[in-house]
Amino acid sequence: MTTVLELRGITKSFPGVLANDDVNLTLEQGEIHALLGENGAGKTTLMNILYGLYKPDKGEILVQGKKVDVQDPNDAIAHGIGMVHQHFMLIPVMTVTENVMLGVEPTLNGIFLDKDKVAKHIREISEQYGLEVDPNAYIKDLPVGIQQRVEIIKVLYRQADILILDEPTAVLTPQEVEGLFKILQTLIDKGKSIIFITHKLKEVMAVADRITVLRVGRTVGTVSPKEVTLEKLASMMVGREVNLVVRKKLAQPKGPALEVKDLYVRDERKNMVVNGVSFDVRKGEVLGVAGVQGNGQTELVYALTGLLPAESGELILLGQPVRHTTPRAIIERGVAHIPEDRQKHGLQLSFPLYDNFILCNYYLPPFAKGISMQQSVIVSNGEKLIKQFDVRTPNVSMNASTLSGGNQQKVIIGREFSRPIELLIASQPTRGLDVGSIEYIHNRIIEKRDEGTAILLVSSELDEILALSDRIAVMYRGQIMDIVEASKASKEYLGLLMAGIKPAEAQKVTPKSAKTTEAERVF
């Protein structure tokens, strides 16, 4: 085996943080090398350095044994390095062909784009690697699974031999993940080498030839999946013993807190993305909504919280129909919302923390008397909540933008949990967070459930859904495919539903319920 790529002593610091500290990595010809680490461990930074998007402070990159200087992505591409980014680098309003050719455009007469030539080339690549896609389709019309194929084709079109895939499974159904692994194997068979970045232990065990673990910017070690257990990998990644299971009591559900009947919602571009959804959430239970991202979950939550108007349908909150679906009216009925995008919706980043703690009740006593805001009450409320929810900050006057993602999420949870609530709508509550914060947030959510609050949990991480939910609804293209008891649900069945297979069809393939499902913590 020959070494195709070697990273030596890569060090990179950003103002105030050492993202990579003397990191080493070797990639052999024809292997799938997993780069494992929790969120914020420095995996993406390392790969961005390799791809020429960041410049390292120290360290060197060797391709085929020769030291190379990677100044920008052009250099990386020239050295045969290609990257499939976690957030797809595709332009939605352009076609597959345009996206693929961008940057290396062949021309007719030296002036006009030669799209036909590229389309032909794309078809060849599709055939060779089993990556089927219509070159003339617009990206915005393609499902995420296909978009990922386009990303891989982009890399192959540039004749890359080394492929970096950054968290490629995050947006896929379990079955699509299987499909991706097959594609990776085909790529290896055709002589490519792959770096596979992930924080998911089980995937690593399934697909990697070797695993390099990164923790707080440092290489912890490189191991073979045959030599290690899940538990060992987990502790390498986190740096301590980790409890892989969320401990929770059996739910004691009572009457429904929220009933949704035949709900239709349009997104901001006026496309109908929630197509007649009905379900209820009972007090004291967690209803998990699973599904691949972009199947209407976001808009469902927006409609339930008043951020988007519902096109039609009925919402019944605590036995009473909600007619004016403004966010304020819904908040005042006792609904808390942990938004999917905490920086967009959840926080006023340029406001001090104490103001962020009262975003939803700033106009109510004791924070306001009439229209006059009570500064001292607001500040002391903030100080109290910082302690209570363990927000790490020097003081309560800091702007929310200065906090880490985990602490920002704690501010939101502190704010939402500190007022009396009947229903909690939590959308992707742990996305992008480190393990410590994830544990904290999961425990708080279960605590709330045990207090008798109804909880609607939306997550694209199937493992998170399995770990927390009492019942699981699967969403596909704006519809709920099925609702199953979490304790009996089989992951395969859920995966088929997520891919749009009808329940009846799915049951022919795999049993609806598994004998035992180990609810495992998400990594």
Next chain:
Amino acid sequence: MTTETLPQNKKASNQRQMITGIVLLAIGLLMFVLFARGTQPGQEAKFGMNLSNNAETIPIPDLILPVQPSLYALIAITIFLGGWQLARGIRSTGLLIGIVAFSFVAAFLIWATKDQSFNLVGMLSSSLVRATPIALAALCGVISERAAVVNIGIEGTMLLAAEAAVVFATVTNNLWVGLLTAILTGGLIAAIHAILVIRFRVDQIVSGVAINIFGTGTTSFLSSRFLEKNIDALNNSGTFQIIPLPLLSKIPIIGPIFFQNNIIVYLMIILVVIIHILLFYTPWGLRTRAVGEHPKAADTLGINVYFMRYVNVIIGGMIAGLGGAYFTIGSVGRFDQDMTAGKGFIGLAAMIFGKWNPIGAFSSSLIFGFADSLQVKMQILGVNIPSEFLQMAPYIVTIIVLTGIVGRAIPPAADGTPYEKQ
């Protein structure tokens, strides 16, 4: 799953359809009250179809319309469309609004021309001329914003270019030098804008406003300090001659409108075509659009986002400079303070209405040029509306256009946002 099949969807569109239908009927009624009511049978409106004193074009007879029947015909069309919309619904709202707007304007013209004569071709020809600076400003906007840089400093840029053009043309006694100076001035000012917003990440609107204030201040300062005192030495350049294109200029109607113009108008038309081709059929265009939609994606493919933005903003500025030259050496041969009168901003409205598309921007510039030209001609016809109100027309049209009643376009996704390379 198609959205059309859903009942909810249909209900909403039914309501919209009804509102549109009622509005159309109201417009028909309005046309009757405003225009048709006061007319008598036998009145005629005479529309000139030849430019006066124009030997180039083969003359054709004037268009003489009987006022009352013509008005009733136009009203009938509008009412019919309204009724059709109420009963059945019409798919293409754009076409619908286009026809109704045309009917309304035609009715207005016929009403205003009753018992008089009005040179229609003359007005259309002056519409194109008046659309020229607007279209050039719009093209500047298209090129910049396709690369995600908003330039609202076009107004100030055009003022500076206009003044530079006339001064250099007068001093060297060569209009071409003036033209070149204007283009370079435009490029220079745009380069400053580009550096401010790309390098120093100044808010794009703020930078544009600063350029407008600076441009107005500088041109007025120089004008009061030098130009007004030395008109013959500095501020009297003469203008580009009209160049009739051989053969083409002989075609009736089209000839006098399109093929008997000066170099700046021709350049504008050529630029519209060239930029359209560049933007949609060449690597430069693909990269420009990529940078405007998703700069990070372009960056990961090795495209230099900053370079693309600099190039586009500066080329845009040069086009705005050409637009500035129109005001002085292209039309009156001297500089007056604030002579651009908001054309730079109207150009931006034309760009938005034209959906960030060169040909669209040009077409909507023609609408603004028409409105501008109309208000001048109406004053000549002696229509009983204060001239100040007619002068408001282009500004009001701009506001209406921006509300998106006539169809709303989506700007480039990254428009107006700075890109930070890590």
Next chain:
Amino acid sequence: MTNKEINKAAEKAKPEQEEKHGKTGFVDNMVVPVLAVVTGLIIGGIVIAITNDTAVAAWGNFFQNPGAAFKASWDAVLTGYGALFSGSLGKPADMIAGIQNYFATGDSKLILKAFYPITESLVTATPYIFAGLAVALGFKGGLFNIGAEGQFYIGALASAYVGYSIVGLPWFVHLPLAILAGAVAGGIWGAIPGYLKAKTGAHEVVNTIMMNWIAFRLSDWLLSGPMKSSGFRPVTPNIEATAELPRFFPDPLRFNWGFPLALAVAALVYWFLFKTTLGFEIRAVGANPDAAKYSGISVVRNIVLVMTLSGALAGLAGAAQVLGTDHWVGQGFSAGYGFDSIALALLGKSNPIGVVLAALLFGVLRSGATSMQSLAGIPIHIISIIQGLVIIFVAAPVIIRGIYRIRIGSSDETVLTRGWGK
């Protein structure tokens, strides 16, 4: 850097940041703006020098007599700025002489003459405070009101109309009514683009500019027709004495109650923005409309509210100018207050206290510019040039930091606008 990493970085950098917080705030809010003005004035000085005939002539003989070239330029700048500041602040010697004379003879003529320039600066600062608050309030609400100029005109005309057309009211009814008329009229003028922005997403920058042009044409029409006084000039009649803002001193000093009123309104705006729930909502919508919506705040309502209040403040500027200073409105009356207020609000960092300080500075510059024009022959437009530069320097603190080698950390930049899309 990804958000995650930025946050990590921020977390680690925190103690350091906190330590620097006070100093950074001082540099950002005081040092940079002051240096921006100083730099603007220096460049303005260079413009004065290179456009001065004597200085230019002396530079022509640079190699014969280099000293003379520098001296001539220096003299030009000194004369210009000397006229500017003596014209706006007065001469201390004259003040002392005036006071002595007053106590010796009881004649107030000299003392009034000596203090005329400085009170005139305060008189000029009065509309600036209102208009600056208007733009600043817009910024806080995330809106760019370039329409202060038009709102100023409309407010002035409304106040003037109430001021001259109603006769026989006691002052305590008439004056508040006239002030209110200005605020309401300006408010309506601002509410229109605000409503269009909220309901259709039409960008307020272009629409407020269009509203300006409409206001200019409307005022042309009003002044030459419906509101014209008897006589040849297109001006309104003088307002009734009962509608005047009382003056503190005898003629020619025009210093009046408008100034303390402006300070009171500034205090009120400060309280409103930072101490009330409504202000909290406005700031939340301005800082992050998505998060504001999430927390139950109506974004649409707040956009309309901010534009209305902003327009009302600009209208008050016009009211103060008419009722306190001019007592009538004429064509081209006090042009530029609204446009200048953009620079002023940026300079004052959109904070009412900063706005008041910036308004005082602009009052000095503007009232001095008139005497600079008459005494040194430097066109008043030099002020616009300086303003354009000041905006750029305030918006791009990096430039100022670079020139003066300031190394103390910088706070986040503010994004004031979000392109055309939203």
